[in-house]
Amino acid sequence: MVTLADVARHAGVSASTVSYVLSGKRSISAPTRERIQHSIDTLGYRPHAGARALASSRTDVLALMMPLRTGLYVPVMMEIAMSVTTTARSHGYDVLLLTGEEGPEAVRRVEGSAIADAMIVMDVGLDDPRLPCLQEAERPAVLIGLPTETAEAADTAGLDCVDLDFESAGARCVEHLAGLGHTGVAVLGEPPAVYERGTGFAARTLTGLRAAAATHGVGLLHRPVDGTYAAVAAAVTRVFEERPGTTALVVQNEAAVEPLLALLRHQGRAVPEDVSVVAICPDQVAVHASVPLTAVAVPAREMGRRAVERLVGRLAGEAPRGTELIPPLLTARASTGPAPSGPASTAGSALPGPRVSVSAPTEDRRGRGGH
Amino acid sequence: MVTLADVARHAGVSASTVSYVLSGKRSISAPTRERIQHSIDTLGYRPHAGARALASSRTDVLALMMPLRTGLYVPVMMEIAMSVTTTARSHGYDVLLLTGEEGPEAVRRVEGSAIADAMIVMDVGLDDPRLPCLQEAERPAVLIGLPTETAEAADTAGLDCVDLDFESAGARCVEHLAGLGHTGVAVLGEPPAVYERGTGFAARTLTGLRAAAATHGVGLLHRPVDGTYAAVAAAVTRVFEERPGTTALVVQNEAAVEPLLALLRHQGRAVPEDVSVVAICPDQVAVHASVPLTAVAVPAREMGRRAVERLVGRLAGEAPRGTELIPPLLTARASTGPAPSGPASTAGSALPGPRVSVSAPTEDRRGRGGH
DNA sequence: ATGAAAGCGCTAACAC
DNA sequence: GTGTTAGCGCTTTCAT
Numbered sequence: 219m220v221t222l223a224d225v226a227r228h229a230g231v232s233a234s235t236v237s238y239v240l241s242g243k244r245s246i247s248a249p250t251r252e253r254i255q256h257s258i259d260t261l262g263y264r265p266h267a268g269a270r271a272l273a274s275s276r277t278d279v280l281a282l283m284m285p286l287r288t289g290l291y292v293p294v295m296m297e298i299a300m301s302v303t304t305t306a307r308s309h310g311y312d313v314l315l316l317t318g319e320e321g322p323e324a325v326r327r328v329e330g331s332a333i334a335d336a337m338i339v340m341d342v343g344l345d346d347p348r349l350p351c352l353q354e355a356e357r358p359a360v361l362i363g364l365p366t367e368t369a370e371a372a373d374t375a376g377l378d379c380v381d382l383d384f385e386s387a388g389a390r391c392v393e394h395l396a397g398l399g400h401t402g403v404a405v406l407g408e409p410p411a412v413y414e415r416g417t418g419f420a421a422r423t424l425t426g427l428r429a430a431a432a433t434h435g436v437g438l439l440h441r442p443v444d445g446t447y448a449a450v451a452a453a454v455t456r457v458f459e460e461r462p463g464t465t466a467l468v469v470q471n472e473a474a475v476e477p478l479l480a481l482l483r484h485q486g487r488a489v490p491e492d493v494s495v496v497a498i499c500p501d502q503v504a505v506h507a508s509v510p511l512t513a514v515a516v517p518a519r520e521m522g523r524r525a526v527e528r529l530v531g532r533l534a535g536e537a538p539r540g541t542e543l544i545p546p547l548l549t550a551r552a553s554t555g556p557a558p559s560g561p562a563s564t565a566g567s568a569l570p571g572p573r574v575s576v577s578a579p580t581e582d583r584r585g586r587g588g589h
Numbered sequence: 590m591v592t593l594a595d596v597a598r599h600a601g602v603s604a605s606t607v608s609y610v611l612s613g614k615r616s617i618s619a620p621t622r623e624r625i626q627h628s629i630d631t632l633g634y635r636p637h638a639g640a641r642a643l644a645s646s647r648t649d650v651l652a653l654m655m656p657l658r659t660g661l662y663v664p665v666m667m668e669i670a671m672s673v674t675t676t677a678r679s680h681g682y683d684v685l686l687l688t689g690e691e692g693p694e695a696v697r698r699v700e701g702s703a704i705a706d707a708m709i710v711m712d713v714g715l716d717d718p719r720l721p722c723l724q725e726a727e728r729p730a731v732l733i734g735l736p737t738e739t740a741e742a743a744d745t746a747g748l749d750c751v752d753l754d755f756e757s758a759g760a761r762c763v764e765h766l767a768g769l770g771h772t773g774v775a776v777l778g779e780p781p782a783v784y785e786r787g788t789g790f791a792a793r794t795l796t797g798l799r800a801a802a803a804t805h806g807v808g809l810l811h812r813p814v815d816g817t818y819a820a821v822a823a824a825v826t827r828v829f830e831e832r833p834g835t836t837a838l839v840v841q842n843e844a845a846v847e848p849l850l851a852l853l854r855h856q857g858r859a860v861p862e863d864v865s866v867v868a869i870c871p872d873q874v875a876v877h878a879s880v881p882l883t884a885v886a887v888p889a890r891e892m893g894r895r896a897v898e899r900l901v902g903r904l905a906g907e908a909p910r911g912t913e914l915i916p917p918l919l920t921a922r923a924s925t926g927p928a929p930s931g932p933a934s935t936a937g938s939a940l941p942g943p944r945v946s947v948s949a950p951t952e953d954r955r956g957r958g959g960h
Numbered sequence: 961a962t963g964a965a966a967g968c969g970c971t972a973a974c975a976c
Numbered sequence: 977g978t979g980t981t982a983g984c985g986c987t988t989t990c991a992t
Contacts, residue, residue, distance in 0.1 A: 271639030
């Protein structure tokens with residue numbers, strides 16, 4: 219193994235000079251710097267991470283705690299993880315991946331063993347047991363997500379948070395639909411487990427949805443669903459039975475998107491002629507859906523990037539910045555349109571009660587699949 | 590910070606004794622061990638990772654290189670990553686996440702800076718530039734995937750590999766369908782980019798599919814598809830036009846699964862009465878699809894687990910084990926059934942379809958196809 | 961602008 | 977069964 223001492227010898231200088239060339243912490247004359255750099259390249263020298271960590275008390279590693287509990291949409295997590303990793307690299311940091319299984323113990327391990335300089339914590343719950351440890355910890359931490367129902371309380375707890383402004387996101391959805399004349403909106407939410415766990419973003423979205431619904435005189439039904447075809451079908455069918463006047467759906471559950479579209483197609487409800495659909499999901503999902511979806515984007519990459527940049531800033535001595543909410547951006551695509559104007563124009567209207575039977579839109583349909 | 594020396598002083602022993610209690614590398618009398626353990630607990634001592642790495646040349650970290658290039662199904666990657674992380678923890682290792690962007694440079698970094706003790710490399714291509722570095726490296730590496738078209742060549746290159754036996758997986762799919770009397774099978778494969786990149790698993794699957802098709806007199810069409818509704822619709826429509834005798838589909842593209850099922854429903858082709866579908870995907874996807882799918886499982890967790898266990902074994906001194914292929918497991922679910930027996934019974938029959946072969950096997954068949 | 965030297969906290973011979 | 981001690985490779989005062 220090539221050590222710093224080897225380089226020093228090869229370049230005919232002292233070890234400390236080599237070290238200073240590497241760190242740039244003091245000025246070195248051009249000739250010696252070049253000579254040393256040449257030796258480094260020739261010998262293929264790489265500083266030993268452990269030795270450096272021991273001497274400097276810095277690891278150049280960020281820990282990423284990613285619980286991946288049931289009901290969470292994996293691609294968003296993954297995108298955040300990748301965004302964190304590439305952003306971290308661009309700042310000279312590596313990323314240590316921790317699962318949620320260890321819980322608070324992982325926080326103590328990172329702290330106590332000096333495994334990482336800072337941490338990013340995802341999937342934060344309302345009474346997350348990791349939070350107290352994080353607050354006691356010496357090392358800076360940034361949460362992706364808020365541990366509170368509202369945006370204000372988080373920073374008072376001394377925590378740095380980055381998240382989409384889900385409350386505004388919910389409001390945007392309703393506003394968009396209200397603007398198109400819809401008055402009966404149903405929300406297909408995350409799986410029940412997500413709400414039960416007290417995961418902040420789902421609750422905050424709901425708050426925004428409800429507030430805007432009240433403001434705009436829109437009736438709102440909310441149904442948590444698992445991301446399976448069966449669950450979506452059951453929920454949607456019930457919604458249309460309970461309130462035939464439903465003309466728009468908001469989906470906050472990426473896994474439910476395709477099942478929902480397939481179901482509507484199957485039921486003969488045209489999108490957006492009979493029913494409008496707004497999603498809260500990554501843009502990629504919205505664009506590639508079988509009907510391009512009007513959607514509020516969940517900016518996964520952005521969230522990962524900002525989290526890292528805050529952490530890097532704090533490691534460089536900046537003060538905590540509190541809660542940072544990313545404003546939602548709704549992009550109108552093909553899945554929303556004006557509310558159908560009379561009972562006559564909706565598929566649901568043909569039905570006396572329970573089930574959708576007939577008549578539908580203007581689609582080319584063939585084959586024996588017909589109901 | 591609490592150091593080993595602090596513990597030693599508190600317990601009234603020497604530093605080395607404390608160290609040996611921790612490592613278990615020499616026998617300590619019960620009383621002193623207990624006394625030391627008590628001091629450790631009282632003081633809340635944690636060994637300093639950097640110091641330990643420097644002194645022992647072991648980091649207790651495994652590096653996981655996960656490229657996440659276009660066209661790869663994210664949930665499988667994520668499941669492997671999580672499986673790797675939890676398995677690693679259970680063996681006392683942490684996991685450092687590396688993206689593919691750095692390429693071979695990342696391998697050298699890990700090696701040169703002693704950042705990790707070993708590495709797991711995913712998404713290996715046929716002429717992967719990381720492979721030469723890996724072979725030169727001192728540290729053990731395990732590939733998830735094979736860098737070759739066939740199973741044999743990999744270990745000769747001195748590399749340790751873990752993967753599903755995709756060749757057999759392909760064969761199982763065809764065998765299953767052939768056993769049900771299907772003679773016209775189309776394969777919806779991974780996105781074109783995956784094949785172009787020379788990613789081994791896709792090519793190997795195709796090899797297995799083709800071999801079995803030849804053996805069983807099954808006609809095989811192969812279409813790479815992007816995982817969007819539009820791409821799937823285009824491909825499937827063309828397949829049925831080109832060969833109306835197609836009665837079964839094999840899908841190796843998780844993102845295409847729901848679009849495909851939605852499309853078939855929309856076209857009025859009943860599954861499995863008109864067309865059978867076999868998938869190569871994680872069991873979870875197969876089970877939760879809108880039609881539970883007969884499928885060869887991609888054992889993501891298993892692959893991650895085995896990769897880590899091999900690595901841990903090799904770090905403990907075991908010799909490389911070469912290539913380890915996990916035998917495929919096909920589970921029959923609701924999406925496959927006997928081939929429709931005559932032109933009269935299929936939706937496709939409406940089309941000017943030349944050939945549907947006559948004879949079919951002797952299997953118990955039921956459903957509406959009954960002649 | 962450069963060098964010398966004292967650690968950082970731990971491990972692993974080498975003693976006894 | 978336990979203590980002593982010499983590093984591991986790097987950073988960073990303190991000198992000059």
